Amino acid sequence: xxxxxxxxxxxxxxxxxxxxxxxxxxxxxxxxxxxxxxxxxxxxxxxxxxxxxxxxxxxxxxxxxxxxxxxxxxxxxxxxxxxxxxxxxxxxxxxxxxxxxxxxxxxxxxxxxxxxxxxxxxxxxxxxxxxxxxxxxxxxxxxxxxxxxxxxxxxxxxxxxxxxxxxxxxxxxxxxxxxxxxxxxxxxxxxxxxxxxxxxxxxxxxxxxxxxxxxxxxxxxxxxxxxxxxxxxxxxxxxxxxxxxxxxxxxxxxxxxxxxxxxxxxxxxxxxxxxxxxxxxxxxxxxxxxxxxxxxxxxxxxxxxxxxxxxxxxxxxxxxxxxxxxxxxxxxxxxxxxxxxxxxxxxxxxxxxxx
Ligand SMILES: *Cc1c(COP(=O)(O)O)cnc(C)c1O
Numbered sequence: 001x002x003x004x005x006x007x008x009x010x011x012x013x014x015x016x017x018x019x020x021x022x023x024x025x026x027x028x029x030x031x032x033x034x035x036x037x038x039x040x041x042x043x044x045x046x047x048x049x050x051x052x053x054x055x056x057x058x059x060x061x062x063x064x065x066x067x068x069x070x071x072x073x074x075x076x077x078x079x080x081x082x083x084x085x086x087x088x089x090x091x092x093x094x095x096x097x098x099x100x101x102x103x104x105x106x107x108x109x110x111x112x113x114x115x116x117x118x119x120x121x122x123x124x125x126x127x128x129x130x131x132x133x134x135x136x137x138x139x140x141x142x143x144x145x146x147x148x149x150x151x152x153x154x155x156x157x158x159x160x161x162x163x164x165x166x167x168x169x170x171x172x173x174x175x176x177x178x179x180x181x182x183x184x185x186x187x188x189x190x191x192x193x194x195x196x197x198x199x200x201x202x203x204x205x206x207x208x209x210x211x212x213x214x215x216x217x218x219x220x221x222x223x224x225x226x227x228x229x230x231x232x233x234x235x236x237x238x239x240x241x242x243x244x245x246x247x248x249x250x251x252x253x254x255x256x257x258x259x260x261x262x263x264x265x266x267x268x269x270x271x272x273x274x275x276x277x278x279x280x281x282x283x284x285x286x287x288x289x290x291x292x293x294x295x296x297x298x299x300x301x302x303x304x305x306x307x308x309x310x311x312x313x314x315x316x317x318x319x320x321x322x323x324x325x326x327x328x329x330x331x332x333x334x335x336x337x338x339x340x341x342x343x344x345x346x347x348x349x350x351x352x353x354x355x
Pocket of ligand 1: 260
């Protein structure tokens with residue numbers, strides 16, 4: 001196992017006094033982790049050093065061809081002072097799944113987990129302790145050839161940066177309005193939808209802008225071939241409560257295997273709910289709305305944990321869910337998962353890893 005080089009920073013920053021004033025993703029801790037990949041040497045130079053700008057060639061292959069992947073997870077300081085990370089191995093294993101899809105060299109998950117824990121331990125004073133706040137962890141890999149030739153790169157960089165974030169719902173657990181996208185498509189089976197890669201975000205930005213102009217927060221994607229089956233919400237998976245059952249689109253090959261999605265399904269099963277992962281068409285959803293069996297709609301993702309949906313717009317059909325108010329299951333699930341993360345609820349699932 002390689003030794004991680006530690007370079008002490010002389011420029012330690014002020015930590016925020018009021019985390020609720022910090023905009024998501026704009027503030028970073030003092031240190032970052034990085035290592036390089038070279039074709040003949042594998043992953044080398046693991047280093048923890050000051051968070052700072054990095055030199056980049058104008059011909060950097062990622063800038064031109066986008067061979068890059070990332071993860072997003074969170075560290076917490078629990079009520080009894082433990083430092084924990086939520087499902088770190090699931091996230092790092094998914095990073096390797098994304099790596100395989102984009103022909104990026106895989107990482108040694110155990111080595112990177114140790115490096116991540118070391119970084120979080122060094123930066124533990126950056127973990128905000130306000131309710132719902134956490135230290136967001138962003139591992140990412142990008143191709144690092146200085147070469148405009150189109151090919152799989154020979155050099156890569158892996159980095160982990162840390163960003164203290166406040167509770168997603170600073171103004172209370174509020175439902176969002178979502179527009180079902182029937183023109184643009186984000187991903188198709190056989191494409192990149194299963195990978196956590198910048199390309200999927202690039203493909204989603206324009207539709208997001210249009211949705212914003214119409215007064216909607218986010219876009220719900222339909223399958224790219226028929227524009228009929230429900231996929232996911234760009235940075236969240238989507239779940240429904242229909243006639244008492246928890247229903248979510250099956251992992252079709254074009255949506256992300258979300259770790260919060262998986263967490264919700266495991267917990268729902270343990271509570272005795274029937275859980276269905278299957279194809280669900282937008283027409284079926286409209287029917288369920290019309291006959292009153294669509295009880296709840298909510299998104300799942302690391303950033304928000306659970307995001308209740310108060311309204312769905314499909315073409316001209318406006319579906320107001322539960323009078324636009326937060327519903328019971330979504331709220332109970334949100335409270336349960338955040339209690340596991342804050343250490344106020346005992347973790348019988350093995351989700352919480354102690355640093
Ligand atoms: C990250 C992400 C999600 C949510 O996944 P989690 O593992 O729950 O954070 C959902 N969809 C896409 C496209 C994503 O990139």
